[in-house]
Amino acid sequence: MTSGPITEMTTRAQDIFRIVVESYIDNGAPVGSRTISKAPGLELSPASIRNVMQDLEEFGLLAAPHTSAGRIPTELGLRLFVDGMMQAAEPSQEERDAIESQITESGPIEDALAATTMILSGLSACAGLVLVPKREPVLKQFSFIKLSEGQGLAILVSQAGGVENRVLDLPIGISESALVEASNYLTAQFGGMTLSQALGRLDNEIQAGRLAIDKASEDLVKRGFATWTQDPTERPVLIVRGQANLLEDSALADLDRVRQLLDELEGKQEISRLLDNARDAEAAKIFIGAENKLFSLSGSSVIAAPYKDGDGQVVGVVGVIGPTRLNYARVVPMVDFTAQSLSRFLK
Template structure:
């Protein structure tokens, strides 16, 4: 269904639509014509209001959950409101101070990111989200172990003490001594480098004939490095805080939706892919309900904004997730301000 542009609505229709949406976002309950008729400045009878609401329902912008109930905005209606009518409210001085103090006083960047999710969760009454690309490990020790003919295990020990394994194909007929030699060579020559740096260096060394190992070992060293350098950017870290907020504010009336949302939050890789769509945005980006397949069942909304490092490069995304009945006018600028604060910290 194509959304009706705000500019094609007359003033009366726009005013009624705005009151319905704002009342629903404030109360979470469908809004009746009698309630709307009491809104300042409308001066319309309940019958006239009902006629307009019926028109808006036929356009797919409002829905009546029950035959005797009032109307509430559909996800299409929320999108129209957010894009064309919402008047964002800047974060208050107290909110800005809370965000800046939590982030700036958190020591290492990792602590600041965790503090960011907590403060956003608390201020928005949603779950806070921060996505940062997985850092590429710095090599400390590398070794190879044969599992079977043609298959082996590459073992990486990084400078921070982490240990990771990858299964990889081995050259047919390679000996155990060649595996040991390749691991020792890689550790000695490229220790202290990131994996992509090491791969670039081994490529140059091989082309220049500067390696002190045979062809089979050269191939093995390259294969071992490639198993890691292919995927750091594809495995982002997602920090989530404040899931308990999703169980408040009447959520018990819709336990199935909340349960579905909590299940979706467990699939962090899918959430991270969604947030990645906000990396190129100039400001906060809003994902409403079934606009994204991930939330087609839970009917949730995500507000996310990118943050940058000192070189102006986007390094991650910060945001919140909650029900579609969010105070968008308050939360959107709050997420924007948080992203800007993180960017200042990383300069």
């Protein structure tokens, strides 16, 4: 049953499994056979229901907490439900309006993304997440300064007025004139370009043998660019909003899990890597509990969807994180709609 399609389950098993999952998602409590027997249209005795639940447990889809005779879905069961049985509910017009109202043309895009993440957090009762693409600076001036024998400083001034410094290794014995030549060449040839544009042009110039500088200066130019392309701070920025939603009353019964999740949210670099896995998805991607090693301890779920710029290129990911029992049928379409709205705004 776990490896085959949902259709391999009997109709009776599907009905009982659906009731357990939906009830658990709704209130977080284990579901017993007596409760299920009262469901309209089921017409099964508690004993028959217990037999089916036992079968589902043996297949790894349900589990029995030691404190209760009821059952809850396992992470495997939740995955089966989400992929094969869930009936998604499109966001209401009120929810759509609330999301789109945060995506305006006034102010930096980062402000709109942060506001959108906050409203998504409120609507989903989860913590909202968004990966913001770090905009490449447009070069205005590039300079090299010798700090010591074998070590120097690369200084980039952007057209927006920003100044960034990077320490780099210098070829032993390089002259001050080579530093000046490399600085002037970079500024003259690549001013007005982004780093990626400048790197592309530099590669073309090297391959075509058109660099009008000596070998020492050429090596310095390549080293200077490498200090930025290898810089870990160039990773996208992660915005997290609504962590307080993770401290809802029902979650307080499992404080260890909540504390673990909050600790995981502090590791923004790891969360960024997780969200990056959703970049190639056509729609919202769902990570349930231990399916991702990051959340193997807290047992949390992430729903994330990519958003694109005007050229149709994926530039970021938006999503939510919450307990595994979150309302997937409602939240998945909400995350999808938010990503689509951001894509429309960026066109």
